[in-house]
Amino acid sequence: MTDTVSNIDSDDTVDASNTVDTSDTIDSSIRTLIGDLGGEAPAQSHAGELHELLATALATDLSAARLWLTWAAIRGELPTEADLIGFRRDIVLNGAGTALRGLGSRADSSIFGLSAQVEVLRDPILVDVHHTSSTSTMSGIQRVVRETTGRWASAHDLVFVAWADNGRALRRLTGKEEARMRGGDPSTAAPDQVTRLVIPNGGIMMIPELAADAERAERFLAMARFSSTRVAYIGYDCVPLTSGETASIPIAAHFPLYLDAVAYADRVAAISASTAYEFESWKKMLPSSGRSGPDVRTVFLAGDSTEPSDDDLAKARVAFTLRDGVPMVLVVGSHEPRKNHLSVLQAARVLWNEGQQFTLVMIGSASWNSAPFDNLAKSLQEQGHPLLVFSNSSDSLISAGYRLATVSIFTSFHEGFGLPIVESLRAGTPVISSNVGSMLELAERYGGVITVDPHSDAQLENALRSALVDPAVLEQKRRDLAANEYQTWEKYSSDVWDYFTAD
Amino acid sequence: MRTSPESTAADPRSEAPQGVTLPSAEQIDTWFSGLDVGVGAGTPTVKELQASLSWRVTEPLRAVKARERLSLLKAGKLPIPTHAAPPTALADARRALEQRLRQVAPHLLPGSTPAELRALTLEHLLGRLTFAVHTSGLDSELWLLMIAVGGCFPDQAQLFALRRDLRRVSHRDATARILHHCGVWTSRLHSHLRTIELVHDRPVAFADFTARFGFNSGIQRVTRQTLSHWNGRHRFELAALTADGTALRTLDADERDRVLAWSGDDDSVRADNEPDRDETTVKLIVPWQTTVFVPEVPAGHGTATLTALARFSDNYTIAIGYDTIPVSSGHFVHRSLTLQFVSYLSMLKYFDEVVAISEATNGEFLGFSEALTMQGLPGPKVVTELLPIEHIPADSDALAEADADEPSDSSTGAGLPMVLSVGSNEPRKNQLTVIYASEVLWRQGKQFSLVVLGGRGDKNYTDIPDAVAALRAQGRPIELRRDVDEAHLAQAYRDARFSVFISIQEGYGLPVAESLAVGTPVVTTSYGSTSEIAADGGCLAVDPRDDDRIVETMGRLLDDDDMLAELEAQIEARHDTSWGDYADALWRIVEAGEAQK
Numbered sequence A: 001m002t003d004t005v006s007n008i009d010s011d012d013t014v015d016a017s018n019t020v021d022t023s024d025t026i027d028s029s030i031r032t033l034i035g036d037l038g039g040e041a042p043a044q045s046h047a048g049e050l051h052e053l054l055a056t057a058l059a060t061d062l063s064a065a066r067l068w069l070t071w072a073a074i075r076g077e078l079p080t081e082a083d084l085i086g087f088r089r090d091i092v093l094n095g096a097g098t099a100l101r102g103l104g105s106r107a108d109s110s111i112f113g114l115s116a117q118v119e120v121l122r123d124p125i126l127v128d129v130h131h132t133s134s135t136s137t138m139s140g141i142q143r144v145v146r147e148t149t150g151r152w153a154s155a156h157d158l159v160f161v162a163w164a165d166n167g168r169a170l171r172r173l174t175g176k177e178e179a180r181m182r183g184g185d186p187s188t189a190a191p192d193q194v195t196r197l198v199i200p201n202g203g204i205m206m207i208p209e210l211a212a213d214a215e216r217a218e219r220f221l222a223m224a225r226f227s228s229t230r231v232a233y234i235g236y237d238c239v240p241l242t243s244g245e246t247a248s249i250p251i252a253a254h255f256p257l258y259l260d261a262v263a264y265a266d267r268v269a270a271i272s273a274s275t276a277y278e279f280e281s282w283k284k285m286l287p288s289s290g291r292s293g294p295d296v297r298t299v300f301l302a303g304d305s306t307e308p309s310d311d312d313l314a315k316a317r318v319a320f321t322l323r324d325g326v327p328m329v330l331v332v333g334s335h336e337p338r339k340n341h342l343s344v345l346q347a348a349r350v351l352w353n354e355g356q357q358f359t360l361v362m363i364g365s366a367s368w369n370s371a372p373f374d375n376l377a378k379s380l381q382e383q384g385h386p387l388l389v390f391s392n393s394s395d396s397l398i399s400a401g402y403r404l405a406t407v408s409i410f411t412s413f414h415e416g417f418g419l420p421i422v423e424s425l426r427a428g429t430p431v432i433s434s435n436v437g438s439m440l441e442l443a444e445r446y447g448g449v450i451t452v453d454p455h456s457d458a459q460l461e462n463a464l465r466s467a468l469v470d471p472a473v474l475e476q477k478r479r480d481l482a483a484n485e486y487q488t489w490e491k492y493s494s495d496v497w498d499y500f501t502a503d
Numbered sequence B: 001m002r003t004s005p006e007s008t009a010a011d012p013r014s015e016a017p018q019g020v021t022l023p024s025a026e027q028i029d030t031w032f033s034g035l036d037v038g039v040g041a042g043t044p045t046v047k048e049l050q051a052s053l054s055w056r057v058t059e060p061l062r063a064v065k066a067r068e069r070l071s072l073l074k075a076g077k078l079p080i081p082t083h084a085a086p087p088t089a090l091a092d093a094r095r096a097l098e099q100r101l102r103q104v105a106p107h108l109l110p111g112s113t114p115a116e117l118r119a120l121t122l123e124h125l126l127g128r129l130t131f132a133v134h135t136s137g138l139d140s141e142l143w144l145l146m147i148a149v150g151g152c153f154p155d156q157a158q159l160f161a162l163r164r165d166l167r168r169v170s171h172r173d174a175t176a177r178i179l180h181h182c183g184v185w186t187s188r189l190h191s192h193l194r195t196i197e198l199v200h201d202r203p204v205a206f207a208d209f210t211a212r213f214g215f216n217s218g219i220q221r222v223t224r225q226t227l228s229h230w231n232g233r234h235r236f237e238l239a240a241l242t243a244d245g246t247a248l249r250t251l252d253a254d255e256r257d258r259v260l261a262w263s264g265d266d267d268s269v270r271a272d273n274e275p276d277r278d279e280t281t282v283k284l285i286v287p288w289q290t291t292v293f294v295p296e297v298p299a300g301h302g303t304a305t306l307t308a309l310a311r312f313s314d315n316y317t318i319a320i321g322y323d324t325i326p327v328s329s330g331h332f333v334h335r336s337l338t339l340q341f342v343s344y345l346s347m348l349k350y351f352d353e354v355v356a357i358s359e360a361t362n363g364e365f366l367g368f369s370e371a372l373t374m375q376g377l378p379g380p381k382v383v384t385e386l387l388p389i390e391h392i393p394a395d396s397d398a399l400a401e402a403d404a405d406e407p408s409d410s411s412t413g414a415g416l417p418m419v420l421s422v423g424s425n426e427p428r429k430n431q432l433t434v435i436y437a438s439e440v441l442w443r444q445g446k447q448f449s450l451v452v453l454g455g456r457g458d459k460n461y462t463d464i465p466d467a468v469a470a471l472r473a474q475g476r477p478i479e480l481r482r483d484v485d486e487a488h489l490a491q492a493y494r495d496a497r498f499s500v501f502i503s504i505q506e507g508y509g510l511p512v513a514e515s516l517a518v519g520t521p522v523v524t525t526s527y528g529s530t531s532e533i534a535a536d537g538g539c540l541a542v543d544p545r546d547d548d549r550i551v552e553t554m555g556r557l558l559d560d561d562d563m564l565a566e567l568e569a570q571i572e573a574r575h576d577t578s579w580g581d582y583a584d585a586l587w588r589i590v591e592a593g594e595a596q597k
Helices: A023-036 A047-059 A064-075 A081-094 A096-102 A140-155 A175-182 A214-226 A249-262 A273-283 A310-319 A341-354 A371-382 A395-404 A419-426 A437-445 A457-469 A471-482 A489-501 B025-034 B046-051 B053-057 B059-074 B089-108 B114-119 B122-136 B139-150 B156-165 B171-189 B218-230 B253-260 B301-312 B335-348 B359-375 B396-405 B431-443 B463-473 B486-495 B510-517 B528-534 B547-559 B561-573 B579-596
Strands: A116-122 A125-128 A159-163 A170-172 A195-201 A204-207 A230-235 A267-270 A295-298 A328-332 A359-363 A387-390 A407-410 A431-434 A449-452 B195-199 B204-206 B237-241 B283-287 B291-294 B316-321 B353-356 B381-384 B418-422 B449-453 B478-481 B496-501 B522-525 B539-542
Touching (some): A023 A064, A064 A195, A081 B431, A081 B547, A125 A140, A159 A175, A204 A214, A204 A489, A214 A230, A214 A249, A230 A273, A230 A489, A249 B335, A267 A273, A273 A295, A273 A437, A328 A341, A328 A395, A328 A419, A341 A457, A341 B156, A359 A395, A371 A387, A395 A419, A407 A457, A431 A437, A431 A457, A437 A449, A449 A457, A457 A471, B089 B122, B089 B139, B089 B195, B122 B139, B139 B156, B139 B171, B139 B283, B139 B301, B237 B283, B291 B301, B291 B579, B301 B316, B335 B359, B353 B359, B353 B579, B359 B381, B418 B486, B449 B486, B463 B478, B486 B496, B496 B510, B496 B547, B496 B561, B510 B522, B510 B528, B522 B528, B522 B547, B528 B539, B547 B561
Parallel strands (some): A116 A195, A125 A204, A204 A230, A230 A267, A328 A359, A359 A387, A431 A449, B195 B283, B204 B237, B204 B291, B353 B381, B418 B449, B418 B496
Antiparallel strands (some): A159 A170, A170 A195
């Protein structure tokens, strides 16, 4: 499937994958490009002739995909919208030869020669795992990316890619990054010698991450608009657009760049029907800029919770200062305003003042604008209420928490999915959650959820009170959740793959 | 500190209705002293405070507030008052508080006659109002009471914090907590001397930027044309923002003129160097159960103030929707503008109605509104009122005068048919494409001049001046004109054979309307708002992303006099609305909103 042009005609004895390109390999890649454009390049033609032949081949048809491929292959990086519009105008005004010369030499060239190797891959499946491959931490999105792409990689032929340091080109992963994505041991990976840049000719570009960085967004925009490569995204939510007041400043400012790129994409696999609805609504904003937006489909997300060991449970009991007979209420989620944690503290305060006995455990990283939460939590602790806040906890503490809790609370104002709901249910613990959007969708799909209006303090207070004082309430919910059949990661990842690769 | 009236014979508490616990005059005075704004005999001692009711019942709150103060101090954001207290300060503060409470009393205590209300002392008023609001539990009433007590509008977090602290407390404690919460902001903003005017029998129109600055671009033009047309025909109230953005206020005479008596391009009223306004005694405008009309796009803390108003108060809120470019075409604007716009959308989230300036814009706001369903919010209703097509308010005398000064400022293309491209220099306006197409046509041998006219736009975007300079150097009849007044703008449209406006995205597309208004045909974008204007004739529509088609269309219109004449005839036959029609239509929408409440 992949056609590594840099190897062609190489009489070098050194393995080409560990060397940078040379003028010979550049000539051979231009020959391939001429072929891709429908021209012919005799093997003996020298560099100057090749440029003439390339210009002739290019000038026969100025369609966008051909221009995109030529620009990217000659430059060894991906063009922006303005780059490509300018390139076309240069050709029309001054001829293809002049325009090609105007592109200059490859982006990775300097007086020291070339520093990278460029491959043009014919009809590849590229998967952008830029953030996920660089770290072993697990945010919600990184969890999805790992569970999904790991399964894709073992079942299908695909190329994982990340972005080069300058943010302008896609490259293959380093050995260490490959190991992270394919379940190997990153620490034993051999160090890489050379950056291996990748340019797709056709095929599919899959973007399972939130690619909102400016450089990524504008190059994916141009790829989706001009190239012959199909661009497909996993769509997580539109929170920064429709709940901008709850998003951090960098995300709120950059999310529209991401949306601008998605507007030219081919497909979006939304993680819930609610998210699909948000993307469909957003598409109504596009005709005024002459666009119609991608096809959007719901592929309902999976979720699970790892089984804690007895040791994990014992440690967690100590950490949570659990006492027999005193129920524990668990809240998982970063301490940002959107998660509505002030309302949880309010309900707990009222119930504690009533004399209800329970420990409230809140696990979640400190986040954007968490000061109001921190101030109220600290003052409640100073007043002697049994409130514990963990900001940097391990996965094992969280999974033990779900099993030790009597009930968990996840009453966010706005979510694309609501992973903590599924995690709690899979640990056998009922959840009090919001009656809106994706959280309502989860409650309708899975048993064991009590829904409340996230804007009503009174509803949360009443729901928590009845869960604590009336054993029958949670008894029933536990019976309900025992009958749940959960969406699996296998099903999710194969459904997304099928959607992205279907004709 | 005043002596306590509790010891006097006529204890007002004896007159209080069942369940109402009246605050003492001492409690109110202590509250003022505690604000640290130079009222009273100085800051009360801890002992005095502890003796007061409020100190005891607000103990749990103070722990939270103390933490907040500490973080503000650390961040250097807490103002430290330096002035000494004038002797009348306490009396002034009590008088202002009483005025504010009396303004809201008829609406929060509907069971009392005006005479009964007049007879109440400050303490009685405060006690009865807090009782009424605490008993009703309505967010709208709490919102109004917070303004009356604090002299500033609450944002969402402030209202929630107070509402939560009022849960399950006695009325006695509720009064103390309301004073305490409002006091935090009164203290920070020094708003204790402000008075209010509650407006409930006529719409309130928000004109802030337009009142303060002479700048007259699209949004300001719509605001001025609409409100000045209403002036004299309908009853309404104007409101701007205080400098800190925490309240709506009345306008001064200059500001009213800037909104209602705008005289075109007259620089004499354009002075927008703001006076150093003393807002400590400013009169606030408090809309109550009426319509609030927002024809501007507010920015800064004012959005938070209006968000809480839209969400909690019982007003019907209407905004004009211009476009959503900062979020729907993110690459065309600066990140900071996107951020500002996202705050604006967070405000519209709670608005009742958006009046879009075109069907295309309607789609943008409708998409946003529908997405809110997933948060359990109804989202604003979206209607369309297409902006009118009217002549640029050009003064012919002024023009003649100006022309006498500069007989020929278009020396470049004298005698040639002129093509005009109007718009500020930013990528979205797509003017580089017009310049490119012109060069292709010049190379084909077409004889015409190109005038690119408009503001500097994005300062970092120099492609337009660079391209113009390069082509001029090659002897092309191309000219870049900036800082053109309205008279010369109108003349430029008249002089043009046709104009080209092929923006990638527009809420409306004023240059198309301006060109049609003087009878000059337009080549414009084939979709969105510009296509709506083009539909009634006089325009050729093209895909702004299709270079070849643009070259071809401009070329045809340069060559084909019959086609040009046909388009001119179409313009003659158009039946376009005027600013008066537009303003009348908006007034009907505002009135209908009034009926909704």
